[in-house]
Amino acid sequence: MRFEYNIEAGNFTKAGDASSSFKKILKQLNVDPQVIKRIVVSLYEGEVNIVAHANGGKVICDVDTSRVTIQLIDVGPGIPDIEKAMQAGYSTASAKVREMGFGAGMGLQNIKNNADELIIKSEVGVGTKLTIIVNLNKI
Amino acid sequence: MDSKHFHHALKISDDICIGCSHCMNVCPTEAIRVRNGKAILYENRCVDCGECFKACPVSAIFIDQDDFKRIQAYKYRIALVPAVFFGQFPEEISHNQIYTAILANGFTHIYEVETSVDLLANEVKLYAKAHPEKKPLISSFCPAIIRLVQVKFPALTENIMRLKPPLDITALYCRKELTDKGINPAEIGVFYITPCAAKIAAIKSPVGEDYSMITGVINMDTLYNKVYKYIRNDRSLNQVVIPKKPLSKTAWQWTLTHGEAKHVPGRSLAIDEIHNVIEFLEKIETDEIGDIDFLELRACDESCAGGVLLSANRFLVAERLRSYSPVAKDEISEKESIFTYTDYLLRRISIQPINPRSMMKLDENMEEAMRKMDKSSQMLQCLPLTDCGACGSPNCQAFANDIALGEADIRQCIFIQKNREQTGELTPDESLEMLKSIWGNVKFFSNRK
Incomplete structure (x- = not known):
């Protein structure tokens, strides 16, 4: 089954709507509560990234009985050095933003910790595609 | 369960x-x-x-409460009275008058439920410190909230603090104190004066407990009426004085909003009213809100002061409870205090893990659940999204799910009925029968008064 959500750039009041809707679906499909938590936490993190950094994008969630595959596709600046971006604590945020408590460089790490698989493809000046896979039968 | x-x-x-x-x-x-x-x-x-x-x-x-006469089956009849009971009475009625009236109505002993709060408050602090991995810790106080988490937020059941609420600790304490005086346990009946339905449900089928220490439950409005009538008839002149440790300020306020949260170190939030709680837990479940140490969550607006079985206005009850000061220390008899039994009670203060009981699932089997979800979304596309409730379900989405679950028929929707009458798929008679099956025959009598 496929579920799609559009993500509006810069609208933080709506960041989390996709995760919230998809969470409801996973509950209805009787997915294990702890697995739902991992899926939703990584989806939320990815969703906020699009809102904050890209010029908008969409989320495509595919569910079958063995796994959930989430693609977060944005049109935006892209990530110049993915390896670096994956390092815990690495951040491009300005000192001012960090003072406010954002941009700690833990976002992608948090996704990686919660997902079974994380694939990042990015092209500078074009956009980024995150693929998050969480297996369902493993508890 | x-x-x-x-x-x-x-x-x-x-x-x-x-x-x-x-x-x-x-x-x-x-x-x-x-x-x-x-x-x-x-x-x-x-x-x-x-x-x-x-x-x-x-x-x-x-x-559904126990018959008040049931208390008479016991030689020792304990009333477990929550603090909010006292807050219902006007200021000119003293607590001793209330005690007198409760005893006059057939009880032999009175224990305030919050007697155990000072002991519990300390344990909550220690528990929070010992379980830093379970943030935010959710209070185990309100049974409606525990059930809400079980059915709607199953991933958060692990966050519920596994400590008995004050009621269960006080029930243990009063039984122990009386049996230590040589009283036969079989002759003790412990009756809880409940401010709400959730507490009764928790006693009759305890969650996280093997059995309940409470014999029966009396609705608070029932006892309120008996006590108030007694006092109004001015029969409370021979007042008794209860030789018990008076409640502390912490204990008086524990069941009010913030009463619990303000005693937990770190970042604690108190949220009352069930819709507010749902809104907040949705965000906690997604980790949208982090760094919170403790959540005091209560189903009723103004917490227990807003219990559905209270007779007085909830804001007044809360204000009165906040005004009660503890009695001076030299009036407290340490011998009779709950702290005599600290070891005994602390050994029994834990509860079993709380299991999820998700009600959201469309089917136990995921493939089947996906089929039902497909059906439900197909149905939803045909529905008007007016959430009028004329189909007998609370909204269009719930109705679509009911159809997918085989518990409703799409022809129950009045918009669908009109359409199908137009196309001839449904006769006006069939359409009327459909509505009668939801709303009953009586609403369709033309000369109904």
Whole structure:
């Protein structure tokens, strides 16, 4: 089954709507509560990234009985050095933003910790595609 | 626990119910439908919050209590009285008058439920410190909230603090104190004066407990009326003085909003009223809100002061409880205090893990659940999204799910009916029969008064 959500750039009041809707679906499909938590936490993190950094994008969630595959596709600046971006604590945020408590460089790490698989493809000046896979039968 | 054995204190009287659907529209877990002109309850979804009880215009929803006469089956009749009971009475009525009136109505002993709060408050602090991995810790105080987490937020059941609420600790304490005086345990009847339905349900089918120490439950309004009548008839002149440790300020305020949260170190939040709690837990579940150490969550607005079985205004009750000061220390008899039993009670203060009981799932089997979800979304596309409730389900989405679950027929929707009458797929008679099956025959008598 496929579920799609559009993500509006810069609208933080709506960041989390996709995760919230998809969470409801996973509950209805009787997915294990702890697995739902991992899926939703990584989806939320990815969703906020699009809102904050890209010029908008969409989320495509595919569910079958063995796994959930989430693609977060944005049109935006892209990530110049993915390896670096994956390092815990690495951040491009300005000192001012960090003072406010954002941009700690833990976002992608948090996704990686919660997902079974994380694939990042990015092209500078074009956009980024995150693929998050969480297996369902493993508890 | 098997849902079949899940006790509910909230009952609907078919004889009184007029099938108005007010209860269906306020239920926060969508546990009510209207069929054949009567409200029906999906028991595995109900969390006993009492919203329906408050909304019913004809008092068809009642809270099943024990017969008051049942107390007489015991030689020693303990009334476990919550602090909010006292807050219902006007200032000119003293607590000793209230004690006197409770005893005059047949009880032999009175224990305030919050007697155990000072002991518990300390344990909560220690527990929070010992379980830093379970943030935010959710208070185990409100049974409606525990059930809500089980059915609607199953991933958060692990966050519920595994400590007994004050009621259970005080029940243990009073039984122990009396049996230590040589009283035969079989002669002790412990009766809880409840401010709400959820507490009754928790006693009749305890969650996280093997059995309950409480013999029976009396609704707070029942005792309020008896006590108030006694005092109004001025028969409380021979006042008794209860030689017990008076409640501390912490204890008086524990069941009010912030009463618990303000004693937990770190970042604690107090949220009351069930819709507010749901809104907040949705965000906690997604990790959108981090760095919170403790959540005091209560189903009623103004917490227990807003219990559905209270007679006085909830804001007044809360204000009165906040004004009660503890009695001076030299009046406290340490010998009679709960702290004599600290070791005994602390050995028994833990509760079992709370298991999830998700009510959201469309089917146990995921493939089947996906089929039902498909069907439900197909159905939803045909529905008007007006959430009018004329189909007997609370909204179009719930109706679509009901169809997918085989519990409703798409022709129950009045918009679908009109369409099908137009195309000739449904005769006006069939359409009327359909509505009668939801709302009952009586609403369709043309000369109805």
